[in-house]
Amino acid sequence: GAGVSQSPSNKVTEKGKDVELRCDPISGHTALYWYRQRLGQGLEFLIYFQGNSAPDKSGLPSDRFSAERTGESVSTLTIQRTQQEDSAVYLCASATVGGGLFFGSGTQLSVL
Amino acid sequence: AQSVAQPEDQVNVAEGNPLTVKCTYSVSGNPYLFWYVQYPNRGLQFLLKYITGDNLVKGSYGFEAEFNKSQTSFHLKKPSALVSDSALYFCAVRDGPSGTYKYIFGTGTRLKVLA
Numbered sequence: 001g002a003g004v005s006q007s008p009s010n011k012v013t014e015k016g017k018d019v020e021l022r023c024d025p026i027s028g029h030t031a032l033y034w035y036r037q038r039l040g041q042g043l044e045f046l047i048y049f050q051g052n053s054a055p056d057k058s059g060l061p062s063d064r065f066s067a068e069r070t071g072e073s074v075s076t077l078t079i080q081r082t083q084q085e086d087s088a089v090y091l092c093a094s095a096t097v098g099g100g101l102f103f104g105s106g107t108q109l110s111v112l
Numbered sequence: 113a114q115s116v117a118q119p120e121d122q123v124n125v126a127e128g129n130p131l132t133v134k135c136t137y138s139v140s141g142n143p144y145l146f147w148y149v150q151y152p153n154r155g156l157q158f159l160l161k162y163i164t165g166d167n168l169v170k171g172s173y174g175f176e177a178e179f180n181k182s183q184t185s186f187h188l189k190k191p192s193a194l195v196s197d198s199a200l201y202f203c204a205v206r207d208g209p210s211g212t213y214k215y216i217f218g219t220g221t222r223l224k225v226l227a
Binding site for chain 1: 154157161210213216218
């Protein structure tokens with residue numbers, strides 16, 4: 001597609017449930033990033049994938065968070081045993097080497 | 113470690129006046145610098161970037177930014193503000209070209225342009 005696509009756009013879940021968020025990057029973009037944006041706050045880096053290199057997971061806040069990417073295509077961010085503090089907008093972005101980030105519209109996650 | 117500071121939470125400016133949104137950065141190598149804008153209920157949009165070359169870079173919607181290596185700054189500017197420029201602005205830095213591919217964002221500055 002023309003842009004970065006994220007699904008679902010909204011997700012409401014109960015505390016303790018697992019959720020899976022999906023990101024389809026722009027075709028040909030070798031890098032893919034996940035960020036979290038809590039209400040009224042800035043962007044918090046979570047993880048990035050660059051080609052076939054090992055992902056940089058340094059921003060993942062706990063071992064309940066994990067992410068995978070299939071080649072240079074789709075990525076999924078999984079949050080296990082969700083907590084209320086996980087409520088946020090989860091943003092995915094893709095990029096070419098040396099280029100800027102192109103963001104999706106995000107997934108609004110609400111943990112009740 | 114990379115870091116970005118946006119010292120102002122909010123900037124108010126009258127329509128037609130020039131605007132500046134400040135950003136300073138810290139990286140160990142040569143910086144790649146970016147500005148993004150976030151309109152209400154919309155995703156982040158790329159405005160402009162500095163990789164190398166001229167210190168003054170021009171971007172979308174009439175915005176420009178000046179890279180100042182000695183002051184480690186990359187302030188966003190526009191000669192004449194519009195009410196429609198009101199949004200949340202984020203500065204970001206990447207330690208490149210040989211560094212990490214991680215982009216670090218500032219905390220954002222809310223720009224309010226008053227009619």
